[in-house]
Amino acid sequence: MKAIFLEAIGKPFTLIDKEKPTAGPGEALVQVKAAALNHRDVWIQHGRYFTKEYPAILGSDCAGIVAEIGEGVDETWLGQEVIVDPSSDWGENPRAQSRQFKVLGMPEDGSFAEYVKVRAENLHQKPGHLSFEEAAALPLGGVTAYRAMFTKCNLAEGERVLVTGAGGGVALFAIQFAVAAGAEVWVTSGTDEKIGLAKDMGAKGGVNYKHENWGKELKALAGGFDVIIDSAGGEGFVQLVKLANPGGRIAIYGGTTGMIGQLNPAELFWKQLSIHGSTMGTASDFAQMVKLVDEKEIRPVVDIVYPLEETEAAMRYMEAGKQFGKIIVKVGE
Structure with a gap:
C-alpha cells in the first residue's frame, strides 16, 4: 500500500510503498478514502510533541470503508462506510485522560495511508449526508x-x-x-x-x-x-x-x-x-458528537483537498495558518 512516511524530526513527508497491515482479534482494517491534517502532525514533524517515536506514519483523522475484520468483530462492519475515533485508552476517569491515553498516528501507524488498522470499538458509521472528505474532517476537531x-x-x-x-x-x-x-x-x-x-x-x-x-x-x-x-x-x-x-x-x-x-x-x-x-474527549464524547452531527446534518468546513502524495505541501499550507476549515488529503477514489 502507499503511505506517507516521516523518517525523523525535521524531515519532509515522503510517499512510500509499505506492506498492508492485517486485522488482529478485535481489530478492523479500514480502506482510507480521506484523511485530515491536525496541528499535531506539524508539531510531530518539528519534534514538538510529547511522543517522539520515529520513523512514523502520521494521521489521526480519517473516513473510509471497512475492508477486513479480525476475530470477534461483528461481520456487519464489513463494507460499511465509517469514521474512526482516533483516541484510545482514555481510562476510567471521565474527567481526565489516563497516562495510557494515545491518539492514532504516533506511536501507532496512522491514517496517511491507503489502509489503517484500528480497534473495532473505535468504528462509527459515517453520517449519510457527509462525503468522505467532510467525514474525515470531523474526528479530533469535532x-x-x-x-x-x-x-x-x-x-x-x-x-x-x-x-x-x-x-x-x-x-x-x-x-x-x-x-x-x-x-x-x-x-x-x-x-x-x-x-x-x-x-x-x-x-x-x-x-x-x-x-x-x-x-x-x-x-x-x-x-x-x-x-x-x-x-x-x-x-x-x-x-x-x-x-x-x-x-x-x-x-x-x-x-x-x-x-x-x-x-x-x-x-x-x-x-x-x-x-x-479541555482536550480531545472520551469515547462517549465522540459518540455524542457524531450523533449531533448526524441529527442536525452539520457539514464540517473543508478548506482545501490535496492528493495523498502532496501531504508535505498540505503541511506547509497548514503551518502558514491561512485556512478557514480543515485541510484534507484524498487517499482513494
Missing part, C-alpha cells in the same frame, strides 16, 4: 469542540457564546455546534474576511482581535457571554474573563499565544466563573 462546549461548559439553548480564533478547525466546529444547539454565537478572528465567513455559518457577529481595544469593542456589541471557547490563552485571556457573565464558563483547549497574563482573582470569584481545561 470531539475537542464538543467536549469543551457541552461536557465541560454545559451549554444550554439561548445562551450567548464567544468562540475565539474563528478559522481553525476546532473553532469552526464550536460555532456550528453552538448554533445547532440554539445559542447566540459571536467570534473573534484575525481577519474581517473570516468573521464574515463565520457569520455565513450562523454567527451573529464578531471583532478582529488585532484591534487594540477588541475586548471593549466586543462588549459594546454583544454584552457579556455565558460560555467562552478559547484556543489562544496569552494576554487576551484577561479580556475573556472581563467579558464573561456572572456564572460564566470558559473552556480553553489551546495556547497559541502563550502564557496567560495577570488575572484579577476578584473577577473570578465575585462573578462565580468556572475555567475548564
Whole structure:
C-alpha cells in the first residue's frame, strides 16, 4: 500500500510503498478514502510533541470503508462506510485522560495511508449526508469542540457564546455546534474576511482581535457571554474573563499565544466563573458528537483537498495558518 512516511524530526513527508497491515482479534482494517491534517502532525514533524517515536506514519483523522475484520468483530462492519475515533485508552476517569491515553498516528501507524488498522470499538458509521472528505474532517476537531462546549461548559439553548480564533478547525466546529444547539454565537478572528465567513455559518457577529481595544469593542456589541471557547490563552485571556457573565464558563483547549497574563482573582470569584481545561474527549464524547452531527446534518468546513502524495505541501499550507476549515488529503477514489 502507499503511505506517507516521516523518517525523523525535521524531515519532509515522503510517499512510500509499505506492506498492508492485517486485522488482529478485535481489530478492523479500514480502506482510507480521506484523511485530515491536525496541528499535531506539524508539531510531530518539528519534534514538538510529547511522543517522539520515529520513523512514523502520521494521521489521526480519517473516513473510509471497512475492508477486513479480525476475530470477534461483528461481520456487519464489513463494507460499511465509517469514521474512526482516533483516541484510545482514555481510562476510567471521565474527567481526565489516563497516562495510557494515545491518539492514532504516533506511536501507532496512522491514517496517511491507503489502509489503517484500528480497534473495532473505535468504528462509527459515517453520517449519510457527509462525503468522505467532510467525514474525515470531523474526528479530533469535532470531539475537542464538543467536549469543551457541552461536557465541560454545559451549554444550554439561548445562551450567548464567544468562540475565539474563528478559522481553525476546532473553532469552526464550536460555532456550528453552538448554533445547532440554539445559542447566540459571536467570534473573534484575525481577519474581517473570516468573521464574515463565520457569520455565513450562523454567527451573529464578531471583532478582529488585532484591534487594540477588541475586548471593549466586543462588549459594546454583544454584552457579556455565558460560555467562552478559547484556543489562544496569552494576554487576551484577561479580556475573556472581563467579558464573561456572572456564572460564566470558559473552556480553553489551546495556547497559541502563550502564557496567560495577570488575572484579577476578584473577577473570578465575585462573578462565580468556572475555567475548564479541555482536550480531545472520551469515547462517549465522540459518540455524542457524531450523533449531533448526524441529527442536525452539520457539514464540517473543508478548506482545501490535496492528493495523498502532496501531504508535505498540505503541511506547509497548514503551518502558514491561512485556512478557514480543515485541510484534507484524498487517499482513494
